[in-house]
Amino acid sequence: MKEQLALLRELQDIDLKLDELEDHKNEIRSRLKENKRFLEKLETDLENQKDELEEVRSTRTKKQHNLQELNNKLEDRQNKLHKTKTGKEYEAVETEIDVIKEEIEEAEDEIERLGEVIEETEDSIEDKEEKIFHLREGIAEEEASAEEQIAELDEEVQALKDRREEARGDVSQRVLRRYDFIRDRGDGKAIAPAKDEHCENCYMAIPPQQYIELQRGDKLITCSSCQSILYFYEDALNEDETGEEAEAEEA
Ligand SMILES: [Zn+2]
Numbered sequence: 001m002k003e004q005l006a007l008l009r010e011l012q013d014i015d016l017k018l019d020e021l022e023d024h025k026n027e028i029r030s031r032l033k034e035n036k037r038f039l040e041k042l043e044t045d046l047e048n049q050k051d052e053l054e055e056v057r058s059t060r061t062k063k064q065h066n067l068q069e070l071n072n073k074l075e076d077r078q079n080k081l082h083k084t085k086t087g088k089e090y091e092a093v094e095t096e097i098d099v100i101k102e103e104i105e106e107a108e109d110e111i112e113r114l115g116e117v118i119e120e121t122e123d124s125i126e127d128k129e130e131k132i133f134h135l136r137e138g139i140a141e142e143e144a145s146a147e148e149q150i151a152e153l154d155e156e157v158q159a160l161k162d163r164r165e166e167a168r169g170d171v172s173q174r175v176l177r178r179y180d181f182i183r184d185r186g187d188g189k190a191i192a193p194a195k196d197e198h199c200e201n202c203y204m205a206i207p208p209q210q211y212i213e214l215q216r217g218d219k220l221i222t223c224s225s226c227q228s229i230l231y232f233y234e235d236a237l238n239e240d241e242t243g244e245e246a247e248a249e250e251a
Pocket of ligand 1: 204225227228
């Protein structure tokens with residue numbers, strides 16, 4: 001059983017690493033998606049702003065025609081004023097001229113204001129177009145590098161999956177079923193060290209008799225609280241040390 005538990009620990013390391021790689025892949029994908037969404041929003045904003053600009057421009061054109069008409073009307077009334085004889089009629093035309101002049105001033109102010117709006121909108125459009133250009137470029141680059149990164153991650157995933165298949169082949173079906181069941185149900189961890197008569201996953205106390213059995217390592221023991229498969233902490237420690245020594249020797 002000690003050997004099976006050691007295999008399970010290796011299996012869990014592989015499975016956790018696989019989870020990590022999948023998370024990393026998802027992160028890359030979601031960041032790219034986020035940027036694309038931002039680009040789409042900018043593009044929509046740009047289209048709206050272009051429509052707005054067209055509208056303001058056509059309003060200004062109308063106002064300019066209107067101003068032209070007012071100027072014609074003013075000229076007409078001023079000519080009429082010169083030809084007017086009676087004082088009463090003269091006064092009436094003069095009043096009319098004052099009103100037209102006021103209307104001209106208002107129209108000129110409005111045209112000036114619309115001109116400012118047009119300028120601001122044009123600046124903002126230019127700004128957005130530049131931003132969109134760079135964002136598109138950035139996304140294209142990011143897309144290429146994301147594909148590369150994902151391909152690399154996929155390779156790593158495949159290698160780990162091969163190793164996992166191998167590790168699983170050495171574990172008994174009964175233990176594997178237990179492991180898969182616990183792993184699917186929780187946060188992905190199915191095996192936990194037992195140390196100082198406690199489960200290191202949930203810190204539940206382990207009954208002394210069970211702890212002795214654990215140290216002996218000839219039975220599959222699970223935590224009564226979190227259901228983790230338990231192994232004796234010292235076993236993993238010894239194993240790591242021999243592992244490190246072996247690595248040191250290799251180097
Ligand atoms: Zn536990």
